[in-house]
Amino acid sequence: MIKKNTGWIIAGLTVLLLITAIYSATVGTADISFKEVVWITLSEVPLINRYVTAPEGSPRTIVVLIRLPRIVLGIIAGISLSVSGTSMQGIFKNPMASPFILGVSAGGGLGAAVGFFLGVSFFYLPLLAFLTALGTVFLVFALGRVRGKTDVATLLLAGLAMNFLMSGLTSYIRYMSPPDKMVQMQILSFMLGNLNEAAWNQIYITLPIMIVGVALVFAYSRDLNVIQMGEGSALQLGVDVETTKFVQLVTSSLLAATMVAFTGIIGFVGLMIPHGARLMVGPEHKRLIPTAALMGGIFLILCDTISRMMGEIPVGIITVLLGSPFFIYLLIRNRGDTGW
């Protein structure tokens, strides 16, 4: 373990995130040179744009309105999902916990499926998915409340049950939708996650939620560490376990629900990235959360770049295909020392 070098790791990951983002902006079906991409991007930055003249026309549209929002949304999604996953794993003290464990993805999936089935406009679809995702989590919370306290084991099982219920309903809608229309494909695309239709107005909504959410999770990171020793000892150490659990669970569900609403269900990132981060910097949450956030951002834009290179394969497929072998590699290297 290289805990002492956390500062360097975080600095390195930040640089890597920038490099990946810039590289990603130069990849696509349209033939736009590296130099053009850089000039166009710089010309969009206030102050700098006074000194930059960039090409107009279609290359500009492609870089500014297609590639950049996609990359930024990818970073936001990567950060949100990884941080949400880290928090969930911390609260549940379970390596199988993911942002979707309380039914966010299945609930959002059902909302999206209903939306596609009814032909709800593109504008209201994320709202519908968001509301059903949160509604599901609310139900799970209600089921998980035992005598005024949130019982983690009950919560886990309630989440499992709701996941099955919502997925079942989604499958039913998918099966019932006519094969000649887009509905089945749209639902499938949502289930696999997609950054293909990212737009700036989605970023205006998701970015503030991400910032507030990550800040909240980070603010309670010390309490999260203490909870790892068991809720009993946490109470003895003066940690308000109930509040910590509540804030962490609500915040991470909100982060995940927001991302599901706008990008569909991008799997793997929220489950595996926290493990990868734990292998790098250890289980201490003050280090773990920023590391996981940066790794999530890098990983997701990397996957989305590959998805674009391969002709717009849904990014959720790439995250799993690329992430799993990497994770297995990490696992083999660190057997018995996974930070748990």
Add this chain to the structure above:
Amino acid sequence: MMRKITVIAVISIMLVGLFAVLPRVSEADESITVTDARGEDVNLEAPPERIISFMPSNTEILFHIGEGDRVVGVDDLSDYPSEVNDLPNVGDSFNVDYEKITELEPDVVVTPSFNTQMIDYLENIGHTVVATNSNTLEDVYTDMRLLGIMCGIEEEANQMADELEDEMNEITQNTADLPQEERVDVFYIASVGPIYTPGNHTFQNTLIQNAGGNNIADQGDGWWEISKETIVDEDPDVIIATEDLEGQVQKLSEDDVWQSISAVENDEIYYVDDDIFSRPAPRVVEAQSTLTDITAEHLGIEENGEENGEEIPGFTLPILLASVAIIFTISIKDKSNQKDD
């Protein structure tokens, strides 16, 4: 004084008149407003020089009305006419290549109206979108007129649409209005395992109806999965399947249950070109006449339309003579039936 006022008045009236006329003069250029399938009024400064066609039927219509040279990009499924294959592909509805679309700098993107997600995104990044419905037989004519207006050839396109409609009516004149009991039971297979079939309110259902057929699947709406039990129960006289399913349908028909179906027993399975039978495009004429030829045999009606489809076994002279005789009886019967209605 009076004169001065008069002069000022005259001059101002002239100026007002001039300004009223001026915009019209500049508008007298080629600007076009087309109301598309969404009911949206799309304004174009001029007939589009660069069109991206995002649906095979739209592509076929654009080429049919003689505006194919304006098409600069098509979706992956567009493959007719053959010159389309040289054009850049911009993805399919599932994976739209927005970069490629933008790079081609189209004046307008013609899309199917149901893909609202794609339309919203395209407009968001600054493209002009004209949406078509491309579902029913009527849509062939509607889309043709709509795209005609878009290309600034409204009159010609209307005329072509009328001609196409006339041609279709001619092909189906003897079969379209047959009473239910005289119709041939037709089963259309669009996919095998699960077997999907076009029910009511589908393009294929209309073609079958017009050809004097009775679609055995019309109790369901749209496309649906039909069970073996229903197929056996309905016992179709004719099975129409798409060419790519030939091997699979043959395999299926070896099954004992399938052997009990009249169409299988009598070897009345016809394989048709899926593209022609599924696209609401001008080639619907070929689909309709192929289908009418198939049903004609069962209805005892003289073949209509142009060339026979290759799938249809050649008529022998006696059958031909016999059928001519039957037509007379049927057409008389037909007329009396119509009066009954």
